Amino acid sequence: MYKILIADDHPLFREAIHNVIADGFPGSEIMETADLDSALELTQSHDDLDLILLDLNMPGMHGLGGLMNLRNEAPTIPVVIVSAEQDKQIVLQAITYGAVGFITKSSPRAQMTDAIAQILDGNVYLPPDIIRSQKSGSSRQHHDHHSIAPELLQALTRKQLLVLERMTKGESNKQIAYSLDIAETTVKAHVSAILRKLGVHNRVQAILSAGDIDFASYLRR
Numbered sequence: 001m002y003k004i005l006i007a008d009d010h011p012l013f014r015e016a017i018h019n020v021i022a023d024g025f026p027g028s029e030i031m032e033t034a035d036l037d038s039a040l041e042l043t044q045s046h047d048d049l050d051l052i053l054l055d056l057n058m059p060g061m062h063g064l065g066g067l068m069n070l071r072n073e074a075p076t077i078p079v080v081i082v083s084a085e086q087d088k089q090i091v092l093q094a095i096t097y098g099a100v101g102f103i104t105k106s107s108p109r110a111q112m113t114d115a116i117a118q119i120l121d122g123n124v125y126l127p128p129d130i131i132r133s134q135k136s137g138s139s140r141q142h143h144d145h146h147s148i149a150p151e152l153l154q155a156l157t158r159k160q161l162l163v164l165e166r167m168t169k170g171e172s173n174k175q176i177a178y179s180l181d182i183a184e185t186t187v188k189a190h191v192s193a194i195l196r197k198l199g200v201h202n203r204v205q206a207i208l209s210a211g212d213i214d215f216a217s218y219l220r221r
Helices: 011-024 036-045 064-073 088-096 109-120 128-136 150-154 158-168 173-180 184-198 203-209 215-219
Strands: 003-007 029-033 051-054 079-083 101-104
Touching: 003 011, 003 036, 011 029, 011 109, 029 036, 036 051, 036 064, 051 064, 051 109, 064 079, 064 088, 079 109, 088 101, 088 203, 101 109, 158 173, 158 184, 158 203, 158 215, 173 184, 184 203
Parallel strands: 003 029, 003 051, 051 079, 079 101
Antiparallel strands: none
């Protein structure tokens, strides 16, 4: 089904995430390594990997420098950070440096499975608590992330506003489709249109920019 590399120096956690993948994605080929050098070697001999689950603090990583090194050496393989680190700025920097998601090691098993599924489906994943903290601290973060200009929001259709609102709650395309009773392919089309109209490059930028929007006022128009 999928070919996934777990790169983490803690055997117990490798075993735990191995079980999450085996149960959630039956038939997947799962590889393991405990340091960055070994991970880099494996990406050269297995360039068909579907995903790398990467620990920020294993030997050779040097924090986000290891992520950048891995992205440079294997730019076509998606990398998601799986770490005990929960500092919001580090999470956002990881996305900026090319990670397609950030999963905290304290995540419940079901949430971790859902996060991996979203990433394998082509989405960018951020922990819901990171999204919530961005919204609750939007006034403090105003200078770090540009707010969306009102005229750009007014260019969105009502359905696109509803989709964007659900995105800011951390919902996947499948969850949004269920909530709004529309097809998942329709949600994907709306997301693409939202990114284009807002002038952002990915889902995370849209979510962060929309953190302090009063959707009710726009939906009443």
